[in-house]
Amino acid sequence: MLDILKAPVETFQDFVVLSGRAIGNAFRSPHYFDDIVLQSDAIGVGSLLIVLFIGLFSGLVMGLQLSRTLATYGATAEMGQLVSVVLVRELGPVLVALLVAGRNASGIASELGSMKVTEQIDAMRALGTDPTQKLVTPRLIAMAVTLPLLTILADFIGLIGGYLIGRYRFGLPFSQYWTSAWQILQYNDVVQGLVKPFAFAVIISLVGCFYGIRTSGGTEGVGRSTTKAVVVSSIWIFVVDFFLGEIFVNLT
Amino acid sequence: MSAPASSVLRFENVSVSFGGVKALEGVSFEMDAGAVRIVYGAAGSGKTTLLKVALGLVCPDSGNVFVFGENVTHLSENDWFKIRAKMGILFQEGGLFDSMTIAENVAYPLLNQQVSAGRASENGQVGERVREALRFVELESTLEKFPSELSGGMRRRVGIARAIVTEPPLLLYDSPTAGLDPITANTIINLILKERDLRHATSMMVTHRFQDGHLLANFRYNPDSGQIERVVRNSNGGSQVTTKFFVMHEGRLVFEGTQQELKASRDAYVQKFAK
Ligand SMILES: Nc1ncnc2c1ncn2[C@@H]1O[C@H](COP(=O)(O)OP(=O)(O)OP(=O)(O)O)[C@@H](O)[C@H]1O
Ligand SMILES: [Mg+2]
Numbered sequence: 434m435l436d437i438l439k440a441p442v443e444t445f446q447d448f449v450v451l452s453g454r455a456i457g458n459a460f461r462s463p464h465y466f467d468d469i470v471l472q473s474d475a476i477g478v479g480s481l482l483i484v485l486f487i488g489l490f491s492g493l494v495m496g497l498q499l500s501r502t503l504a505t506y507g508a509t510a511e512m513g514q515l516v517s518v519v520l521v522r523e524l525g526p527v528l529v530a531l532l533v534a535g536r537n538a539s540g541i542a543s544e545l546g547s548m549k550v551t552e553q554i555d556a557m558r559a560l561g562t563d564p565t566q567k568l569v570t571p572r573l574i575a576m577a578v579t580l581p582l583l584t585i586l587a588d589f590i591g592l593i594g595g596y597l598i599g600r601y602r603f604g605l606p607f608s609q610y611w612t613s614a615w616q617i618l619q620y621n622d623v624v625q626g627l628v629k630p631f632a633f634a635v636i637i638s639l640v641g642c643f644y645g646i647r648t649s650g651g652t653e654g655v656g657r658s659t660t661k662a663v664v665v666s667s668i669w670i671f672v673v674d675f676f677l678g679e680i681f682v683n684l685t
Numbered sequence: 686m687s688a689p690a691s692s693v694l695r696f697e698n699v700s701v702s703f704g705g706v707k708a709l710e711g712v713s714f715e716m717d718a719g720a721v722r723i724v725y726g727a728a729g730s731g732k733t734t735l736l737k738v739a740l741g742l743v744c745p746d747s748g749n750v751f752v753f754g755e756n757v758t759h760l761s762e763n764d765w766f767k768i769r770a771k772m773g774i775l776f777q778e779g780g781l782f783d784s785m786t787i788a789e790n791v792a793y794p795l796l797n798q799q800v801s802a803g804r805a806s807e808n809g810q811v812g813e814r815v816r817e818a819l820r821f822v823e824l825e826s827t828l829e830k831f832p833s834e835l836s837g838g839m840r841r842r843v844g845i846a847r848a849i850v851t852e853p854p855l856l857l858y859d860s861p862t863a864g865l866d867p868i869t870a871n872t873i874i875n876l877i878l879k880e881r882d883l884r885h886a887t888s889m890m891v892t893h894r895f896q897d898g899h900l901l902a903n904f905r906y907n908p909d910s911g912q913i914e915r916v917v918r919n920s921n922g923g924s925q926v927t928t929k930f931f932v933m934h935e936g937r938l939v940f941e942g943t944q945q946e947l948k949a950s951r952d953a954y955v956q957k958f959a960k
Contacts, residue, residue, distance in 0.1 A: 463800065548783075555742050556780030560847075561766045561797035 451565065451646070452639050458563075458570040468571035476537050477579030481586075483536070484529055488587030491524055492516060492594020500602055509603045513614030516595035521618060521626040522681075525588040527674055530633035533580060534666045538641035541572055542662035545645025546655035554646065569642040573635065580634035581627050588626065625681040632677060633670050640666040691717045692754055693855055693887040694739055699748035701734055701936075708734040709745070710936040716887055718854070719927065723898040724891045725958035726933030732891040733777055735933070736857045739889075740774060741765040752855070770798050773848035773886075777859040779840050781832040781847070788828040791815045791847045798851060818850040819843070822876055838869035842876065849880055856880070858890040862897055874900045875913050882906040895958055902928040902944050932958055 495516055503509045545568060548554050557564045592614055599605035644658040644665070694716040701709040708731045716722055726732045737743040738750060741757060749758045752768050760768070774780075781790050792815045799811075819825045822842035832840055841861055848856060858877060862870035874897050881888055882905050892898060905916050930947045932940035932955045940947065940955045948959045 550778070551783075552776040552778040552780035553782055555737070556774075556776055556782070558742055558762075559740050559769055559772070559774050559776075559780075560794040561770060563762065 447647075448639070448643050451569065451643055452635075454565045455569040455573050455639060455642070458566045459574055461566075463566065465567055465571050468567065469574050472572050472575035473579050475540070476533065476575055477583060480533055480536055480579075480583060483532060484583045484587050485590050487528055487532055488525070488590035489594045491528055491587075492520065492591030492596075493598060494594075495519060495524070495591070496595040496598030496602075500598060504603075509599070509605065510609060511613065512595060512599045512603075512605065513592075513610040513612070514617040517592060517614035517617055518622065520588050520591045520595075521622050523674075523678070525584050525591060526626060526629035526633065527670065529584045529587045530580065530630060530637065530670050531667060533576075533583070534633075534637045534670060535663055537576070538637045538662040538666045539659045541638065541641030542645040542648075543655055543659045545642055546648035546658045547652075549646060549648040550651050550655060564646065569639070569646075572642055573638045576634040576638035577631055580637070581630040584626065584630040621681060621684055625677070628681075629674060629677055632673055636669045636673060637666050640669065692751060693718050693720070694889070695751040696735075696738075697749040697751075699738060699745045699750060701731075701738060701743055701745050707936045709738065711748070712936075712938045713748075714931065714938060714941060716889065717927075718887055719885050720887050721881060721901060721928040722889045722931055723901055723928065724889060724931045724933060725893070725895075725898065726891075726931075728893075729935075730933040731936040732933055733859055734936075736774070736859050736889070736891060739857060740769060740772060770794075770851065771853050771855060773851065773853040773856045775841070775844045775848045775856075775858045775861055777863065777891075779832070779844055781840055781843060783832055785831075786828065787819070787824070787830050787832065787835070787843050788812075788815055790832065790843060791818055791850050794847060794851050814850055815846075818846040821849070821880075822846045838865050838873070841865065841869075841873055845873070845876055845880070849884075852884065852886075854886055856886045856888040858888065860891050860893065862892060862894055867896075870894065870897070871900070875906075877901065878904060878913060879906040883908065895960060898928075898930060898944070898958075902930075930958075 496512065499512060499515055500509065503512055503515075545554070548568075554564045554568075557567060595614075596605070596607075596610050599610050600607070641662045644662040648654045648658040650657070692715055696712050696714050699709055699712045700707070712731075712735065724732050724735065734743060738745055739752065741760060745758060749756060751757065753771065755768070757765070757768060782793065785793070792811050795811050795814060816825060816828070819828065822845050824839060824842055824846065827835060827839065827843070832843065835843065845858075845861070848858075861873050861877065865873065877888070877890065878901060880886065881901075890897065890901065903916055904913050906912075907914050929941065929943060931938055932947075934954055939952065940950060942950075947955065950956060950959065
């Protein structure tokens with residue numbers, strides 16, 4: 434029994450050690466600003482279009498699905514509120530995080546994994562650079578900055594999607610939709626909508642780096658690490674989403 | 686207990702295992718300044734692990750490692766950086782940074798050492814040393830190329846340039862000729878020979894090829910003629926290089942001795958590397 438638990442516990446321990454070092458490095462020099470900019474570009478700008486696309490369609494779909502129920506109760510005027518609350522609290526952060534996990538946790542894991550199997554990470558250490566400082570920390574910082582920004586954008590575009598449905602199905606006036614969408618949001622919702630993507634960013638970047646750096650067994654190993662990075666980070670996104678939701682629900 | 690001052694690299698009963706696999710088992714040896722060691726061994730016999738332990742990239746499970754007379758067995762990563770600055774390494778898989786040009790790759794250890802020594806980078810000087818190192822391996826024309834644009838043999842040569850650019854007193858070469866055609870392989874060995882005879886760095890070279898060890902043990906670079914020539918052995922020859930051979934088998938060091946002793950060995954496994 435203990436033997437079965439040993440491997441995952443050790444893996445988790447290694448993960449905690451790497452995370453601690455990576456986060457500590459963010460407050461320690463040397464800082465590799467070039468790498469931070471490069472990674473922000475890869476994650477933020479690279480994911481921009483697809484995030485906007487996903488945001489728009491989740492807003493459209495939500496508007497569509499809600500419209501029937503709301504019409505039943507004659508409450509179509511409340512559409513702005515509903516779309517806004519669901520997007521900002523929940524759907525925006527999770528959808529964007531899952532998308533970026535699929536796109537970038539795998540990208541990070543395969544890039545670092547190839548560096549590992551071609552001994553570039555060993556070379557880094559041999560030539561006097563700490564790979565955590567040079568590879569992990571810039572990705573962590575870049576992700577922590579860009580993922581909340583992407584989420585805000587997706588939320589906003591999603592609201593526009595909801596508005597389009599309201600406008601063309603029910604002739605909902607512009608000001609009615611947007612005022613109710615804006616006024617329903619409380620401080621708690623906005624904080625929740627930003628804390629979540631920040632936490633997901635930490636998960637995606639660290640899990641991606643962790644499996645990348647642990648890669649062994651040649652090119653085949655790179656494929657395995659990539660898959661693991663996506664699966665594990667997606668699972669953690671849902672788990673952490675639940676617990677953060679729990680905390681914020683109790684705060685109101 | 687510390688090693689004598691002239692000792693450059695010393696292993697005392699070093700063992701390393703990965704999971705259940707014993708990569709090194711009770712390995713002990715010593716290399717003095719200027720010594721040359723050629724390490725033979727089958728695939729998976731622990732040759733790369735041996736070099737990585739010497740560099741502090743892999744921590745031994747037991748035993749002691751001394752580098753430049755200092756016990757480095759339990760050194761922190763930060764202290765290792767100072768020691769590694771005096772070591773050059775050519776990795777088996779190359780280890781060149783894909784995202785950097787050849788010039789940036791070769792400049793990397795130089796710039797890193799300047800940063801850690803707190804000196805402002807004297808860019809002109811770095812550029813000159815990078816060109817000099819690339820000229821040594823006859824690849825001066827590739828400065829602005831990326832590693833992916835070079836052939837396997839050229840990448841190996843860039844790896845050598847990067848290893849020697851800081852003029853380290855201890856050089857480690859991991860399988861420099863693996864996967865190369867015989868002509869390119871000889872070019873690489875000639876470069877290693879030349880480096881050894883120009884700077885007399887202590888060197889350890891891992892290889893599968895008998896030919897590599899043979900060249901290193903019996904030939905020398907003549908700086909006057911610029912040619913590689915056979916060492917003429919007489920009883921008290923002046924420029925005799927202290928080349929010795931190691932043979933590794935499943936993590937253990939099963940043979941240590943001169944080429945004559947290697948040839949005379951009766952062990953069937955050791956014999957495989959004698960010709
Ligand atoms: N990071 C690692 N994780 C797990 N096992 C490893 C690791 N590095 C080496 N090993 C194992 O240790 C043993 C020795 O490996 P090593 O790379 O030192 O062999 P080698 O002599 O360099 O082989 P080759 O000639 O193929 O390069 C092998 O069985 C290998 O599978
Ligand atoms: Mg090897």
